Amino acid sequence: MEVVPSKKMSLFEPAIFGHLKKFAKEQEEQKGLDLIDLSLGSPDLPPHPMLLQSMSDLSKRATSYGYTLTGSKEFNEAVSSYYQRVNHVEVDPDTEVLQTIGSQEGLVHLPIAFCNPGDIVLTTNPGYVAYAAGISLAGATPYYIPLDETNGFLPDLDAIPEHIAHKAKLLILNMPGNPVPMSPSIEYFTKVIKFAKTYNILVVHDAAYSEFYFTGNSPISFLAAPGAKEVGVEINSLSKSFSLAGARVAYIVGNPKMVDIMKRLKSNLDFGIFDPIQSTAAVALNHAEEITADLRKTFASRHSILMKGLQEIGWEVAPSNGGMFVWTKYPYPLDSISFTFKAIEETGVLMVPGTAFGSNGEGFVRLALVQENERLQEAVKRLKTMAV
Incomplete structure (x- = not known):
């Protein structure tokens, strides 16, 4: 039996995120790379204890x-x-x-x-x-x-x-x-x-x-x-x-x-x-x-470390004083998709190519503030060593 998708499904091609994760996993297994994942904007901080308690108690009813x-x-x-x-x-x-x-x-x-x-x-x-x-x-x-x-x-x-x-x-x-x-x-x-x-x-x-x-x-x-x-x-x-x-x-x-x-x-x-x-x-x-005050302290520190770190190694960073991401132009003559895969291969740092968000993202990458300060500093240190 032939299973044929609707014409509308042509609008939904597989996202680049899955390809990046698959390639990173392969590199990790083959080379023993220590991956630093700055790709998805998935919160790495746990919910506040009062929220965990609330969900637990109410789910038992x-x-x-x-x-x-x-x-x-x-x-x-x-x-x-x-x-x-x-x-x-x-x-x-x-x-x-x-x-x-x-x-x-x-x-x-x-x-x-x-x-x-x-x-x-x-x-x-x-x-x-x-x-x-x-x-x-x-x-x-x-x-x-x-x-x-x-x-x-x-x-x-x-x-x-x-x-x-x-x-x-x-x-x-x-x-x-x-x-x-x-x-x-x-x-x-x-x-x-x-x-x-x-x-x-x-x-x-x-x-x-x-x-x-x-x-x-x-x-x-x-x-x-x-x-x-x-x-x-x-x-x-x-x-x-x-x-x-x-x-x-x-x-x-x-x-x-x-x-x-x-x-x-x-x-x-x-x-x-x-x-x-x-x-x-x-x-x-x-x-x-009460809950978001601690969130802002954590992310303000991460934001400052990544912004300043990338600027110090010669990357052009879009100015911002908020958000969960850093949007930056890398200083290498590669298209953004090729660059992100090369960055994984050489440094183990995962980023998202700018063109995943539209054609005007060419030459840019998005980095999510979802790692602790030390890991962000390590990511910058590794990116500085890229031989492109």
Whole structure:
């Protein structure tokens, strides 16, 4: 019997991450390499003890194993409280919050909920791979805004042609970003809102790394900018900030009409998240200030070590004061895929080639801050010895 994939499956080629891991494993076995994996942005810090205790206790309850359908009242109110305390934004827990099964699920489904085939979606190049997946599934057409040094790695809205802006339905932003950790500001978000209102474009801000800020007093939410809820939503995840990646819990917050449309879509797709995960996520949000303070200390130190170390060996590092990654241009005449494989072979350091995130990533690599300080220092030391 012949098993033939649908034509739509041509949109989903195997990601480079698997090839990198396979090659690294082979090198480890053949040469006994000591690998330093800076490829995936998977949190290496354990969840806070209070979260581990909560999950353990709640999972023992016989009543925890039914369908939950939508986010619980407890979870939605925790999101609302978190936004009020941390971002100084009022959020209605009943109409302006929607739980998702991790942010990737929400990001992929958002274009399906709002775009018709042929609609234009503004996104960035380079950009997080889930955006392209959602746009493709919706049958929409991406228009890529380049992220480069000329505009400080910020999406240049003024460079979008007038005829494209008039046709655009959705704008996807991500700050601090993946792979480029450019930092947001209220001034920039205010400009985004003006742009969205001018051209009647919905805005989605991916704030998965909002707690990863190393200067200032608080994360900057898109919703903190005046008028933000009139034009869009923010999607945030507990995967990185609270080390709950495997729990798959996130939320969309903002414009009530957009939230309601997403609720309608999701009511046809899933039956909700395991109740102990929802309750533990609420505990995390209600104790965010306590939990994320230690996270920032750890990642600020790692960020400083890797940024300075790469600069000292002659690499050009994109400026940033937050995020979970370092985006850097390496000083060797190799394409980014060839370079990353050579780096594994020569040094045992795993990075992600910039072109995994779009054509404008050529010549760059992304390094994740997921190793302890000593390992990051060792990674820089090894990279300095490359004979390319």
